[in-house]
Amino acid sequence: MILSPEKNNIKQAATFLKEGQVVAFPTETVYGLGALGSDDHAIAKIYTLKNRPKINPLIFHCLNFNWVKEIAEISPLIEKIANYFMPGPLTLVLKKRKDTKISMLATAGLDTVAVRVPVHPIAQMVLSAVGEPLVAPSANLSGRISSTQAQHVESFFENRIAAVIDGGDCYYGLESTILDLSIDQPTILRQGAVTRENLEEVLESQVSISSSLEKIKAPGQLKKHYSPQLPLRMNIENPKEDEAYIGFGNRECHYNLSPSKDLTEAAANLFKMLHAADDGSKYKGIAVAPIPMESVGVAINDRLSRACSKENLDE
Numbered sequence: 001m002i003l004s005p006e007k008n009n010i011k012q013a014a015t016f017l018k019e020g021q022v023v024a025f026p027t028e029t030v031y032g033l034g035a036l037g038s039d040d041h042a043i044a045k046i047y048t049l050k051n052r053p054k055i056n057p058l059i060f061h062c063l064n065f066n067w068v069k070e071i072a073e074i075s076p077l078i079e080k081i082a083n084y085f086m087p088g089p090l091t092l093v094l095k096k097r098k099d100t101k102i103s104m105l106a107t108a109g110l111d112t113v114a115v116r117v118p119v120h121p122i123a124q125m126v127l128s129a130v131g132e133p134l135v136a137p138s139a140n141l142s143g144r145i146s147s148t149q150a151q152h153v154e155s156f157f158e159n160r161i162a163a164v165i166d167g168g169d170c171y172y173g174l175e176s177t178i179l180d181l182s183i184d185q186p187t188i189l190r191q192g193a194v195t196r197e198n199l200e201e202v203l204e205s206q207v208s209i210s211s212s213l214e215k216i217k218a219p220g221q222l223k224k225h226y227s228p229q230l231p232l233r234m235n236i237e238n239p240k241e242d243e244a245y246i247g248f249g250n251r252e253c254h255y256n257l258s259p260s261k262d263l264t265e266a267a268a269n270l271f272k273m274l275h276a277a278d279d280g281s282k283y284k285g286i287a288v289a290p291i292p293m294e295s296v297g298v299a300i301n302d303r304l305s306r307a308c309s310k311e312n313l314d315e
């Protein structure tokens with residue numbers, strides 16, 4: 001059921017959530033599949049719905065930094081980062097507080113927790129109406145393309161969730177940047193709209209990017225992820241006849257990420273166009289034009305290379 005974001009519908013959504021049901025809602029990054037962060041039963045539903053391995057922990061969505069303080073240990077450095085980037089498209093992995101009531105299932109038994117404060121007004125309204133943190137993984141099946149529109153969520157889950165609140169297109173269109181601050185060396189576990197340069201400027205120190213596949217902390221860094229069902233090729237100047245061509249800049253193509261070469265616009269369009277191009281009745285594959293490796297283009301290329309990967313991982 002798609003609900004418009006009116007006051008009464010937000011109230012209804014909050015009631016569903018408090019009853020332990022699953023409700024999808026928009027954030028500025030992608031749509032999230034929400035459930036109460038303290039309710040093991042509701043969280044188990046999310047893992048089943050997404051077909052998600054239970055070793056893959058979820059992100060806790062908080063109304064503000066005070067809520068973050070209730071579940072994670074805070075340091076001056078964490079506070080500084082939060083001042084700059086929260087609310088917004090940044091998730092922090094922090095040491096979990098020992099006295100917190102959040103679900104062990106959602107943190108996959110780890111002693112760390114991922115937290116984020118979404119800035120989207122609908123996400124804010126839902127959190128405020130519920131009054132406690134919500135877990136919200138991206139509203140897609142595990143390993144598939146995230147949802148940036150309510151219709152994408154419907155196509156994945158149809159009547160298996162209580163509702164999806166329609167907030168139109170997500171502003172960023174890529175999942176949040178994940179920064180691990182639970183270890184001495186700040187490390188990006190997933191790239192996003194908040195870039196390494198943005199973080200280094202505020203932290204005044206070097207930020208690493210984790211590529212270790214041995215100690216996988218964020219399956220968003222698994223090689224094969226964010227995949228359409230059709231085979232995908234990137235950095236393509238000359239697509240094949242039977243491929244859907246996703247272009248960038250002034251090109252002849254089926255879908256154009258940004259005719260004016262605006263990377264922010266391209267990021268916002270990426271998943272929407274991948275969803276649309278992923279149509280086996282029209283095409284045999286998807287080809288994507290080269291995207292510059294600068295600012296959010298780094299995150300776009302990261303998602304594309306994972307979507308292209310032939311490596312078969314148990315996701």
Ligand code: TXA
Pocket residue numbers: 027029030031032033056057058059091093107110112113114116136137138139174175176178189217218219220221
């Ligand atoms: O933009 C977003 O972050 C969206 C919106 C809905 O908020 N959510 C999202 O959630 O992308 P999900 O579950 O699809 O991705 C969460 C990522 C996973 O790769 C997970 O492994 C990682 O966060 N993660 C969660 N807890 C972690 C932890 N304690 N340590 C390391 N990684 C963690």
Ligand code: MG
Pocket residue numbers: 137138146175
């Ligand atoms: Mg996801």
